[in-house]
Amino acid sequence: MKTGTIILSAGNSSRLGKPKQLIPYNGTTLLQNIVDIALEATKGPVLLVEGAGTYHLKPHRRLIKVVNYNWERGMGSSLKLGLNTLINQEKITNVLVLLSDQPMVSKTLIQSLILKKSENHQPIVASFYQNMPGVPAIFDQSVFQKLRSIPDKVGAKKLLLSHTEQLSLVRFDAGNIDIDSPEDLRALINSDWKHFKG
Structure with a gap:
């Protein structure tokens, strides 16, 4: 695959x-950190969907950037733009969806998702935290059309929650940690969350 x-x-x-993307983290920025992890953990193309801002990143032959000029429509619009771009440019059979504001995502987690996907026949493998499925998640080509049909205002989680019978899960206890507010940022700086990375 x-x-x-x-x-x-x-x-x-x-x-x-x-911009949360530029928050210093792990000796770099939050965005560069997740890009580096994705490039290290996978062998296929890595597509970054930008919108409200565009960001300088270390160049890499597998890194693709696309701008969603309609980013205000919602996360679903960015996801569909990214998927359509990958489908048009690359012969992919699966797509891994990542967010730029989950600092605890690691190479180990991504590779666990990929391994789980290769070992079973479920079309979706998702992270599991807060007693529900979420991203990071991998979707195979049999559900690409469903991804392309989600409303602009919602993300991949809506598809995960409505198709639980098609899911395999990988535990990710720190998946609820994201950076949406100044309080989240202070908590990241002041806590031992890195202990839970995995």
């Missing part, structure tokens, strides 16, 4: 008050 990756990074971080 050939897995392409979509990293969603089109929002304007309105609750945080500054």
Whole structure:
């Protein structure tokens, strides 16, 4: 199977008050950190969907960037743009969906999702946290059309919650940790969340 990756990074971080993508993290930025992890953990194309801002990243032969000029329509619009771009440019059989504001995502987690997908016949493998499925998640080509049909205002989680019978799950206890507000950022800086990375 050939897995392409979509990293969603089109929002304007309105609750945080500054671009969360540029928050310093692990000696780099939050965005560069997840891009580096995706490139290290996968072998296929890695597509970054930008929108409200565009960001300087280290160049890489597998890194593709696309701008969602309609980013205000919602996360679903960015996901569909990313998927359509990958389908048109690459012969992928699976797509891994990542967010730019989940600092605990690791190479180990992504590879666990990929391994689980290769070992079973379920069309979707998702992370499991807060007692429900979420992203990061891998979708195979049999559900691409369903992804392309989600409303602009919602993300991949809507599809996960409405198709639980098609899911395999990988536990990710720190999946609920994201950066949406100044309080989230202070908690990340002041806590031992890195202990839970995996």
